Every structure is written in structure tokens, then in C-alpha cells.
Amino acid sequence: MKQATHEWTLWAVAASCALHPIEEYFTGWQAWAARTLGITMPTPTFVVMNLMLVVMACVLARMGWKAPTLTLVIPAATLVNAIFFHILPTVVEKRTSPGIYTASILYVPFSMWAMLGAWFDGVPKRSIGLALISGTLMMVTIVLLARSLPA
Secondary structure (H helix, E strand, O other), rough: OOOOOOOOHHHHHHHHOOOOOOHHOOOOHHHHHHHHOOOOHHHHHHHHHHHHHHHHHHHHHHHHOOOOOHHHHHHHHHHHHHHHEEEHHHHHOOOOOOOHHHHHHHHHHHHHHHHHHHHHHHOOOHHHHHHHHHHHHHHHHHHHHHOOOOO
């Protein structure tokens, strides 16, 4: 019998990646991002980028802890997204940012559980640390590239 692991949390993060942009879209993230973050993102680009994220999250979730540095990049990126691009702007602006609910209720707990689950399952600390750094760099790079898109 195979020993139970916390790899399931990677699938929870992948599901969160599918639900989060739905909330963002229907709560006006695109207009808010243009105003607040300087990101102008046409709807087709928004949809394609988020579909790519969901596909990548599923592909990586399927890998589990076989390549933890790689598979933990998405949870790291979603955690950074939640904290720095939803929760912090909500606190600073003193008004709800689009996507705050799924960022807070799904991204934060599932991403943290993925990191802690990896730790509890014996994933090397170096892999977890590299994933956190890589996910942070990925999220910052995406935001900077999105800011450079033509309006």
C-alpha cells in the first residue's frame, strides 16, 4: 500500500487557479488592475494566460513530489499573488480588490498547505526554498511583463 502524502494539495492549488480568475473577471479585475497596478490586459490575453496557468498547475500537480522544486513553483506564485497583489492592495486602498476572496480563502491556505505538506512529507528544504524564490520571481516577472503590454 502506498504511503499517504500531501501531494493532493497541489491539486487543490490547481483547482484554485481555475476558480480565482473567474472571480477576478466577474468582479472587475481588469479595470482595477489598470488603475491600481498599471496593468492593461485585454480579455483574450487574460483568458489565455489563466488557461495556461491552470494547465501548467495540473501538469505539475500530476508530477507530485517527483520534482518538488518545480511542482511547488505554482503554490509559491499563488501565495505571492494573494498576499502582494490582493490582500496588501485591499489593506492599502481600504477597499476590496477583485479576486480577494478566492485569493484569501483558496490561494493562501492551499498554497501554505502545499508548502507545509511538502515539508511534512520530507521534501528537501532546499527544494522548498528554491520553489519559493522561483515562484516569487515568476509572479513578479509576470506582473512586470503585463505592465509592459500595449494598452
